[in-house]
Amino acid sequence: MDARHVPVLLAEVLKLLAVAPGERVLDATVGLGGHSGAILEATGGDIELLGLDRDPRALEIAAQGLARWGERVRLAQSRFSRFPEVLAEVGWEGVDAVILDAGISSLQVDDPERGFSFLADGDLDMRMGGVAAGEAPAATLVNKAPFERLRDIIREYGEDPQAGRIARAIVAAREDRPITRTLELAAIVAAAYPAKWRATARQHPATRTFQALRMAVNAELAELEAFLERIPDYLRPGGRVAVIAFHSLEDRLVKWAFRREAAGCVCPRDQMVCVCGHVPRFRILTKKPVTPGPAEVAENPRSRSAKLRAAMRLGPDQAWGEQP
Incomplete structure (x- = not known):
């Protein structure tokens, strides 16, 4: 397994999923195989595991790391929102x-x-699936999107109070020549920040802009919404789902999706009579998101913003889902 890869909240994921021998497991974002490998180890390999990822290079590395489990593991290049199609392809x-x-x-x-980092120079790409993914790279968004769209992306996805100044600076810079390199964009964003902000900032001024552009390029929130909407239909009774989010907007989507599936009536509050017929399908297993402890953050600083939520699929005769 790649030495740089440290699976986040690993012990907590194993505990919440409680995978038993003979079960079928979907790792919807297999990455380099950290979580999948640990689940296989914990069950002695007596499971079937399907791992998905957009990134073909990640799948190559995961395949090497998980090779010893043989036919117990299947890997497929796919967005996680398309998991039902992949399940159908493998007959699950x-x-x-x-x-x-x-x-x-x-x-x-x-x-x-790959163009994700503002600390090293590279093409302004940011496509998780690579060049063959079909999406337009970040450079297209940076150089073609109108000011208003750039501002809204940076404000919503980056939650940056300087979104207007940054978008204005990008539009002004691209009038001279196209912005095609990561360090070029990072310098434009840093210069757009007020001097006092730059002097007191705890992170690079381009951090939020790069995050926002990455989320827009890969349609990350739409992907997550589609996954959350479809996953209850494919979890067997007693089955569990665990989602690790790194952004407040992502975590909010997970929280409300789980709450909606754990609720009874989902009609508007001002409606006197229930007409939705909604039956709880989830029991929430994490009243609050599980976050990394100090030891994990010290070992893997990139885990510091991780939030884990989990839920269990209810059967027709099981108790109601836990109410928020």
Whole structure:
């Protein structure tokens, strides 16, 4: 397994999923195989595991690391929102456990040519699936999007109060020549920040802008929404799903999706009579998100913003889901 890859909240994931021998497991973001490998180890390999990832290079590394489990493991290049199609392709009607790690991988961040890092020079790309993914690279968004769209992306996904200044600086800079390199964009963003902000900032001024552009390029929130909407239909009764989010907007989507599935009536509050017929399908297993402890953050600083939530699929005769 790649030495740079440290699976986040590993012990907590294993405990919450509680995978038993003979079960089918979906790792919707297999990455370099850290969580999958640990689940296989914990069950002595007596499970079937399907791992998905957009990134073909990540799948190559995961395949090497998980090779000793042989036919117990299947890997497929796919967005995690398309998991039902992949399940159908392998002949699975449902699964017993699901793990989704919504964070960007070290493999992507540490390769300058992928364009995710503002600390090393590379093409302004940011596509998780690589060049063959079909999406437009970040350079297209940076150089073609109108000011208003750039501002809104940086404000919403980056939660940056300087979004207007940054977007204005990008638009002004691209009038001279296209912005095609990561360090070029990082310098433009840093210069757009007020001097006092730059002097007191605890992180690089470009951190939030790069995060926002990456999320927009890869449609990350739409991907997560689609996954959360579809996963209850494919979890077997008693099956568990665990999602690790690294952004407040992602965590909010997970929280409300789990709450909605754990609730009874989901009609508007001002409606006197229930007409939705909604039946609780989840029991929430984490009243609050599980976060890394000091030891894990010290060992893996990139884990510091991780938030883990989990839920269990209820059967038709089981008790109601836990109410928020």
